[in-house]
Amino acid sequence: MRRMPGAVRFLACLLGLWLLAPFAAGLLRLGDADWSGVDRAALSRAAGVSVASAGIATLLIGLFGIPLGYVLARGRGWWTALLGGAVQLPLALPPLAGGVLLLFLLGYGGPLGALGLSEHFAGIVAAEMFVAAPFLIIAARSAFAAIDPALEDVAATLGHRPGAIFLRVSLPLAWRPILAGLVLAWLRAFGEFGATVMLAYHPYSLPVFTYVAFGEAGLPSMLPVLAPTLGLAVLVMAAGHWLTRPLARQAPTRTGLLPPLAESGAAEAPPRHLALALHRALPGFTLELRLESRARRIAVLGPSGSGKSMTLRAIAGLEGMAGMQVRLDGQDLSPLPPERRAVAYVPQGYGLPAHLTVARQVGFAVDCVPDRAAAWMAALGLEDLAGRYPDELSPGQRQRVALARALSRRRVDLVLLDEPFSALDAPLRARLRREVLAVLRGMNVLTVLVTHDPAEALAMAEDIVLLDGGRIIRAGPAAAVFARPGSDLAARLLGAEAIGDGVVLPDGRIDVGQGVALLVGHPDGEAADLPPPGTRVRWSARPHQIRPMDDGAYPARILWRGAVRDGQRPMRLLLGDAELEILADPSCMADGPCRVSIDPRCLQIWPAA
Numbered sequence: 001m002r003r004m005p006g007a008v009r010f011l012a013c014l015l016g017l018w019l020l021a022p023f024a025a026g027l028l029r030l031g032d033a034d035w036s037g038v039d040r041a042a043l044s045r046a047a048g049v050s051v052a053s054a055g056i057a058t059l060l061i062g063l064f065g066i067p068l069g070y071v072l073a074r075g076r077g078w079w080t081a082l083l084g085g086a087v088q089l090p091l092a093l094p095p096l097a098g099g100v101l102l103l104f105l106l107g108y109g110g111p112l113g114a115l116g117l118s119e120h121f122a123g124i125v126a127a128e129m130f131v132a133a134p135f136l137i138i139a140a141r142s143a144f145a146a147i148d149p150a151l152e153d154v155a156a157t158l159g160h161r162p163g164a165i166f167l168r169v170s171l172p173l174a175w176r177p178i179l180a181g182l183v184l185a186w187l188r189a190f191g192e193f194g195a196t197v198m199l200a201y202h203p204y205s206l207p208v209f210t211y212v213a214f215g216e217a218g219l220p221s222m223l224p225v226l227a228p229t230l231g232l233a234v235l236v237m238a239a240g241h242w243l244t245r246p247l248a249r250q251a252p253t254r255t256g257l258l259p260p261l262a263e264s265g266a267a268e269a270p271p272r273h274l275a276l277a278l279h280r281a282l283p284g285f286t287l288e289l290r291l292e293s294r295a296r297r298i299a300v301l302g303p304s305g306s307g308k309s310m311t312l313r314a315i316a317g318l319e320g321m322a323g324m325q326v327r328l329d330g331q332d333l334s335p336l337p338p339e340r341r342a343v344a345y346v347p348q349g350y351g352l353p354a355h356l357t358v359a360r361q362v363g364f365a366v367d368c369v370p371d372r373a374a375a376w377m378a379a380l381g382l383e384d385l386a387g388r389y390p391d392e393l394s395p396g397q398r399q400r401v402a403l404a405r406a407l408s409r410r411r412v413d414l415v416l417l418d419e420p421f422s423a424l425d426a427p428l429r430a431r432l433r434r435e436v437l438a439v440l441r442g443m444n445v446l447t448v449l450v451t452h453d454p455a456e457a458l459a460m461a462e463d464i465v466l467l468d469g470g471r472i473i474r475a476g477p478a479a480a481v482f483a484r485p486g487s488d489l490a491a492r493l494l495g496a497e498a499i500g501d502g503v504v505l506p507d508g509r510i511d512v513g514q515g516v517a518l519l520v521g522h523p524d525g526e527a528a529d530l531p532p533p534g535t536r537v538r539w540s541a542r543p544h545q546i547r548p549m550d551d552g553a554y555p556a557r558i559l560w561r562g563a564v565r566d567g568q569r570p571m572r573l574l575l576g577d578a579e580l581e582i583l584a585d586p587s588c589m590a591d592g593p594c595r596v597s598i599d600p601r602c603l604q605i606w607p608a609a
């Protein structure tokens, strides 16, 4: 167990002693107790009234208080704040004052006086509900507020309607604190005296009976009366403790190995047409994005906080509908809630409800295809983890569960992946990328992939969208965006490290200084697509694409050679006026003059700022 600071332990013990002291004092007076002078039949009747009234009050409090706690946790605006404050007021009132207020409402002449609740068992229940409800409502509100809204969002994208999400995600996750709140509410109702005595003095509840017995026989009669009270309270507390204990975890179950998910040569599905017009203004951030794409797979890259996840959430319908136009193949998805958009969504935080095992997470979509789910479980190496809960998984395993869940749906139009491979090791990431790509190729879906990895974007996407500050800074076919990123930021987002300056020459080459002119091509084999001659530009090439070789086209000078790592030697060389870090063959020549070759199709060119 973790060591606790001494001061904390001391303060805790002091309060504990103070709370136990009255019980100890009562025990010391056991010898004075008058066990024969108590009307046991009346005591039993009063105990029965209290147990029953507290039970009924707690049931009603749960029935209405759990929804109220949810509304208070998820609601926004002044009325939620007002309601949240109002439901706590019964705690602040002296119990007798609570009883007075209830008399205004339920007593003779009150608006609900005709119900005849005063001096009635139902009146006791009403009084107990009034004073005990805040305990459950506060517990439920805190429990619901602690649930990550992303879990409910993901359930919506898996086809679940709001009612089902409440029952299958929110309520199970909040259940233990709510149960503790119900126990507290029962105990408070069971011990309620002040409001009851004002509203319904008869029939006697246990607290009222205790008060009457004290008036008639004084302290000696109290221990026999308190004994059943304490006994019943301890019993209910023990039951509550047992019900809220951590549940035993299921043993892992194995599923059979299923056939592969996609043939590697599966025919490419036809292109889709996506049109986005997204606008969202938040304090300190505005998303303003217009995009048209006919690609099957789009990768979105951008610095942290540039609006990538928000874009994905907007497409899924999770960012509200106002200002968010999403059209797929001409169909306007904007009026559709998330559960009707047919999306397979893998959110950044994975969105795995803590109360579901891996197997149940993967099968959680309303239209989950069991065979597909099992096949993905196998492909993603999740079979042995089927019985585990999210808190028993590594981040990479959680990520795989989220991926399997999203891709096991029967009907999907949009696959939205928010950094789906980021938590995986390099070999697994490469394998999964290939497998997911093979499946996506064969599916008639449009995929939007958020990633920080340019290589992943290039490997998986046809179109690339670069975001900065909520706006698109460059978008288009992947090869074109890589070749002509348009700005330093865009080039860096695409992984450019070695960056030099140059000027476009009339013959289409780039003068990079020291008499060196680089030939420029285009990755598609098309025209080089350069700015007019005389334009100052920036240029870059991948470290491994600048290759020192004896018959290289350009003169250069090796400035520094590092130790060989992973079969490659890092080097710094001077090419024109640019000092570049490159990765070269280990056997590469010594420091000093050399020649290098660069494939013209690999050069990235963009106008200098």
Ligand SMILES: Nc1ncnc2c1ncn2[C@@H]1O[C@H](COP(=O)(O)OP(=O)(O)OP(=O)(O)O)[C@@H](O)[C@H]1O
Pocket (backbone or CB within 6 Å): 282, 283, 284, 285, 302, 303, 304, 305, 306, 307, 308, 309, 310, 311, 348
């Ligand atoms: N409720 C909010 N109020 C104000 N700003 C918000 C709110 N939610 C998100 N933002 C801001 O919106 C911007 C975009 O967030 P988003 O999650 O889309 O970024 P991102 O590009 O996905 O970043 P990362 O790569 O770090 O995941 C961020 O700057 C964030 O601070």
